[in-house]
Amino acid sequence: MARLSIAALYDRLFQVYGPQGWWPAESSFEVMVGALLTQNTAWRNVERAIAALRSARALTPRRIVKAAPQQLGRWIKSSGCFNVKAGRLQHLCQWYLDQGEHAVLAGLPTALLRPALLAVHGVGQETADAILLYAFNRPVFVIDAYTRRLLYRLGIIYGDEDYEALRGLMQQRLARRRNTTQVYNQYHALIVQHAKTVCKVKPRCNVCCLQRRCQQRLD
């Protein structure tokens, strides 16, 4: 059986799950907050944290920076690792204010914006790229553990490639597409959706198990 290509996998996922409507948020700033809070955390718990911030009227960069760390921790408690994340959230918001907020940042080229995000303490590659793609609408593919696992099961990668190698691979294979930013947006969301529904319920799902190597669980 011929190996499924990265481009064909996208079409298959989209065919099965349809458009995903990511990122669920009311503003680009809220996307940034969510991207940070969802680090190693189920989205459900992040929603509660964001709801708590909103009902406390604390869902703004200034309120978050001004808040006492302990208070901030209480608001975002449901997202786990709350002491760590309270600090990270304040670093991110302080940076956001220092840079002049969204309008200024939106004017920066991705080649400058990405390193700037990565320089924020608590923002790693996946979080930075999620912010670039979903808050700033930049054509940057977000690599996560699900992406790596799925590509590995499909025999598309070895599995030991580093983050940048995978991001480069995904972007290269999708370069011919019409609207790459929209494709990256949907693709990442589709992989997450696929991972937390079908693969979990049905070990032999109708997407990744088109391939032999996927007939057995490899992790």
Added chain:
DNA sequence: ACCCAGGGTCATA
């Protein structure tokens, strides 16, 4: 009682 979730940082070797 485990294991994992829409990760990242830090100490150690």
Added chain:
DNA sequence: TATGACCATGGG
């Protein structure tokens, strides 16, 4: 560079 510990809640 490459592991491991740590953060810590909520759901399965």
